[in-house]
Amino acid sequence: MGAAARTQPLVSEGVGIALRGLGKRFGTLDVLRDIDLDIPAGQFVAIVGRSGCGKSTLLRILAGLDQPSSGEVAFSEPGSPPRIMFQEPRLLPWARVIANVEVGLGRQGRTPEGRLRAEQALHAVGLDAKSGEWPAVLSGGQKQRVALARALVSRPRFLALDEPLGALDALTRIEMQSLLEQVWLDQGFTAVLVTHDVSEALTLADRVIMIEDGQVSLDIAVDLPRPRRRGLAEIAALEEHILSRLIHRT
Amino acid sequence: MSDTALTRPARAFRPGIQLGLGDIGAGLLASAATPWVLPVLLLVLWQVLTQTGFITDDSFPSPSAVARAGWRLTLSGELERNIAVSFCRAMSGFVVGGAIGLTLGLANGLSLLSARLTDTTLQMVRNIPHLSLIPLVILWFGIDEDAKLFLTSFGVFFPIYINTFHGVRTVDPHLVEMGRSYGMSRWELFSRVVLPGALPSIFVGVRFALGVMWLTLIVSETIAANSGIGYMAMQAREFMQTDVVVLAILIYALLGKTADSVVRGIERLTLSWHPAFRKVAA
Numbered sequence: 001m002g003a004a005a006r007t008q009p010l011v012s013e014g015v016g017i018a019l020r021g022l023g024k025r026f027g028t029l030d031v032l033r034d035i036d037l038d039i040p041a042g043q044f045v046a047i048v049g050r051s052g053c054g055k056s057t058l059l060r061i062l063a064g065l066d067q068p069s070s071g072e073v074a075f076s077e078p079g080s081p082p083r084i085m086f087q088e089p090r091l092l093p094w095a096r097v098i099a100n101v102e103v104g105l106g107r108q109g110r111t112p113e114g115r116l117r118a119e120q121a122l123h124a125v126g127l128d129a130k131s132g133e134w135p136a137v138l139s140g141g142q143k144q145r146v147a148l149a150r151a152l153v154s155r156p157r158f159l160a161l162d163e164p165l166g167a168l169d170a171l172t173r174i175e176m177q178s179l180l181e182q183v184w185l186d187q188g189f190t191a192v193l194v195t196h197d198v199s200e201a202l203t204l205a206d207r208v209i210m211i212e213d214g215q216v217s218l219d220i221a222v223d224l225p226r227p228r229r230r231g232l233a234e235i236a237a238l239e240e241h242i243l244s245r246l247i248h249r250t
Numbered sequence: 251m252s253d254t255a256l257t258r259p260a261r262a263f264r265p266g267i268q269l270g271l272g273d274i275g276a277g278l279l280a281s282a283a284t285p286w287v288l289p290v291l292l293l294v295l296w297q298v299l300t301q302t303g304f305i306t307d308d309s310f311p312s313p314s315a316v317a318r319a320g321w322r323l324t325l326s327g328e329l330e331r332n333i334a335v336s337f338c339r340a341m342s343g344f345v346v347g348g349a350i351g352l353t354l355g356l357a358n359g360l361s362l363l364s365a366r367l368t369d370t371t372l373q374m375v376r377n378i379p380h381l382s383l384i385p386l387v388i389l390w391f392g393i394d395e396d397a398k399l400f401l402t403s404f405g406v407f408f409p410i411y412i413n414t415f416h417g418v419r420t421v422d423p424h425l426v427e428m429g430r431s432y433g434m435s436r437w438e439l440f441s442r443v444v445l446p447g448a449l450p451s452i453f454v455g456v457r458f459a460l461g462v463m464w465l466t467l468i469v470s471e472t473i474a475a476n477s478g479i480g481y482m483a484m485q486a487r488e489f490m491q492t493d494v495v496v497l498a499i500l501i502y503a504l505l506g507k508t509a510d511s512v513v514r515g516i517e518r519l520t521l522s523w524h525p526a527f528r529k530v531a532a
Binding site: 063064065081083084086088090092093094095103104106134135136150 | 424425427428429430431432433434442443446447449521522523524525
């Protein structure tokens with residue numbers, strides 16, 4: 001594994017994201033208030049927070065699924081559509097695995113070239129052998145890997161991850177984490193991961209942001225070499241620090 | 251609301267998880283002839299009962315008498331003609347009613363405005379037993395083809411409408427959101443997400459509709475027609491030809507079974523992705 005020694009993507013193909021005075025309200029409830037945030041191109045950011053803190057809302061706005069009530073989101077290079085991975089795989093049950101990956105290519109999906117790219121994306125997640133299967137026969141982890149291939153096949157410059165590993169068992173989860181890290185290192189997109197698993201955030205991210213009461217309450221850089229081993233002292237210390245903040249404020 | 255009760259494909263059961271049946275049970279499960287064992291046994295029992303005089307031939311003819319009647323009518327060409335007429339009526343009613351039901355079901359499933367405008371009215375009309383319209387229909391159309399077409403379309407319309415509507419409405423909103431976020435156009439969303447998602451439910455509607463279709467056709471042919479299987483049966487009644495009456499009933503059973511098998515075949519082809527339609531023997 002030549003890439004194992006790498007700690008940052010070789011080339012950054014990511015897009016920088018700037019949030020200015022971003023707010024979101026549902027009825028009378030302010031979910032997000034006046035958020036200013038700069039995410040440099042190619043950074044891997046994890047957003048943590050308690051349930052209902054607004055972290056998913058923030059991600060949905062970044063991914064273009066929701067519109068902010070106030071403020072704005074600016075991308076350094078507009079034009080490349082963001083991709084999102086959801087907590088559920090959301091595969092079309094009536095389409096073969098390969099066709100599901102082709103969904104990620106949009107209109108070029110049904111061309112010979114699109115087929116080739118979809119096959120490459122499936123190969124990258126280690127599922128070439130399943131290309132002709134129905135999604136129903138795959139395991140939860142395999143489905144999520146197909147969803148990852150679908151998200152990556154169009155070579156996005158920004159990938160939003162909404163707790164994509166939340167429903168997986170512990171072992172599959174660890175495998176998926178290293179797969180995510182690997183494709184991020186290879187492709188150099190900007191990644192924003194929402195999770196409530198602090199150790200997952202610290203394993204993967206360059207930077208961990210905590211959202212509380214609709215605002216950024218913590219923003220720390222995780223400057224540790226990759227791949228990060230489980231149980232590393234620095235990670236444990238950071239995890240303790242973040243968790244104590246999370247738990248303290250009940 | 252019996253039409254909506256069966257929202258899942260009716261074949262969702264798996265014979266694999268039954269009680270321990272032993273070798274004979276396993277053999278019966280595997281054989282393609284198994285579903286026909288019971289009908290054949292009934293046929294034999296029927297023949298025996300009529301031949302021993304337990305049932306008199308006047309009230310209920312023996313299977314061989316029915317077969318002879320069938321042969322006689324086939325030779326005269328009467329049977330084929332009547333079957334063809336009934337079949338065409340059934341199909342045209344099914345196509346007209348089904349097309350309207352499918353269109354309105356899709357429209358109301360996709361558009362809230364359309365549903366608000368029409369659904370209440372349709373639900374009110376649905377609660378009219380369509381056979382109660384027969385006197386009115388005879389006044390309007392006489393006993394022409396229009397009358398049968400109207401009644402069968404009317405009967406076929408509702409199961410297809412309701413199940414299409416239900417199917418479109420219950421398509422996983424997560425999948426629709428996924429499609430949107432991947433930049434699918436409205437047409438792609440419809441053809442790749444909504445329609446395939448609604449298909450299992452639409453098929454339930456189609457199978458219900460087939461049942462209603464035959465029922466309506468039988469009733470309207472026995473009451474107001476001058477051709478068709480139902481008419482043939484009513485004519486035979488006038489001449490006390492019980493064998494022809496029973497023949498007509500059997501033909502309805504066979505036609506109904508054939509139509510259902512065809513739909514099941516289409517279901518298997520188009521829903522092969524669905525776990526419930528995978529090979530059950532596996």
